Amino acid sequence: MQPSETNWAGNLAYRAGAMARPSSREELLAALAGEGELRVVGSRHSFNTITDTAGTLVSAEDLPAGIEIAADRRSVGLGGGVRYGDLAVELARHGLALANLASLPHISVAGAIATGTHGSGDRLGSLATSVRALTFLAPDGAERTYRRGDEDFAGAVVHLGALGVVVRVELDVEPAYQVVQTVFESLDWATVVENFDAVTGCGTSVSLFTSWGGTGGVDQIWVKDRADAPAGNAAAVLAGLGARPADGPRHPLPGGDTRASTEQLGLPGLWSERLPHFRLAFTPSSGDELQSEYFLPREAARAAIARVQALGPRLAPLVQVSELRTVRADDLWLSPAYGQDVVAFHFTWRPDQPAVEALLPELEAALGEGVRAHWGKLWQLDPASVAGGYERWDDFVALQRRHDPQGRFVNDFLRRLGL
Structure with a gap:
């Protein structure tokens, strides 16, 4: 294990005693043999200790693709x-x-x-x-x-x-299928809140970007619409609410390199070249950032936006950009969208972890009851309340114990949640 082994953002140095990079099933089994704690990492795009371990860290990066x-x-x-x-x-x-x-x-x-x-x-x-x-x-x-x-x-x-x-x-x-991506700019929060369903439903995928400061509204609205089954007339909806189409390519982060962004300006393109915000060939940032993300029941989002707005002066010095987007309900026990349509409040922070973590309890209180945190990002919620927010949590605990009775895949992060 080398001291340089970190997560993608560099805010976490793994404390594992050994690092395995198997490239075959045989090498993977050898890495799992013996005793002690085991955790697996892929692209390392997590910002908390969910993949950290005092035992062996197993990288899946070199395993056969087998597509x-x-x-x-x-x-x-x-x-x-x-x-x-x-x-x-x-x-x-x-x-x-x-x-x-x-x-x-x-x-x-x-x-x-x-x-x-x-x-x-x-x-x-x-x-x-x-x-x-x-x-x-x-x-x-x-x-x-x-x-x-x-x-x-x-x-x-x-x-x-x-x-x-x-x-x-x-x-x-x-x-x-083909997707058309268009960016719109400058829509005030009052209009967004009043017309929330129309705004988020005007495309197949809609993202609202803000800094919670500056103009006090939504700076950019990224709309991605399937050409074979358009979800709504984004141009008519958003222009009717006062937004204007961007006059050139945009990056979600103010001042970001637009070459890293996927094609916009209404030009049709393959699904894989429009649904992501960023091109695979570019690293979207240097990793010099931190991230948090919270999921609220859709019906609670409007009131939460107003409370987060009020925190604007506290958020603005630490927020690089914030994104709001929606996710349909599912039946997966530990999914943040389990049992309910949700609105995701995403925060890309400046790389000052002590300041961010000091602010998170205030932000979490503003988001309100029923909030679920992204499992792999920074949050300060009480672990018991996190587990309590999932009605099938006890069923998952029982499933985990049947799979891994010795607890070899359980680390400190999971133990705090009750595994």
Whole structure:
């Protein structure tokens, strides 16, 4: 283990005693052998200690990709270390697509699923809702596969890395489609709140960017619409509310390099080149940032926006940019969208972790009751209240104990939650 082993943002130096980078099943089994704690990392795009361990840290990056299209062209199988961007390239080669993507194509499929990470859209579920099957490898070499419809499948998909090493994932796919992306600017919060359903429903995927300072409103509205099934007339809706189309390409971060952003200005393009905010060929930032994200029931979002607005003077010095977007409800036990449509409040912070963590309790109080935190980002909520926010939490605890009775995949982060 080298001291340089950190997460993507560099705010966490892993304390593991050993680092394994297996490139085959045999090497993976060797890394899992013996005793002691085990955790798995993919693209390392987590900002808290969810993947940290005092034992062995296993990187899935070098495991075989193993991307295979099913004969009926309705699903794709892949290995545990594959990134969304690389999967998208292969699917596009076969004229296929996923229903949704996150803003970063650089993240690993297995890692995004494990934490309930999401894309955006009133009618789109999180990335985990496309999972058809998931195979876990135990330290003794035993495999356990869960398929959609199996008992406990809904508990195994968003698993926090506590059920073993994901060695195989099967996802739904569909025929490739085109997406049009347009950015609009300058809409005041009062108008957004009053017309919230119209704004978030005016495209297949809609993101609202703000700094919670400056003009005091929404600075940019990114609308991504499927060309084969447009969700709404974004130009008419947003122009009617007073927003104006951007006169050139934009980056979500004020002053950011627009070359890293996916194509805008209403130019149609392949799903994989429009649904993310950023191009796979560019690193969207140097990692010189921190992130938090919170999910609120959709019906609670309007009131929460007003309370967060009031915190603007406290937030503005630390916020690089904040993004609001919606996610459809699902039935996955530990998904932040379990049982309810949600609005995600995302915060990209300046890299001052003590100041950010000191402010988070105030922000969390402003967001209000019923808030769920992104499993892999910074939050200061009471761990007992976090677990208590998921009605199937006790069922997941029982599932984890059956999978891993010795607790080898449980670390301090998970123990604080009650595993």
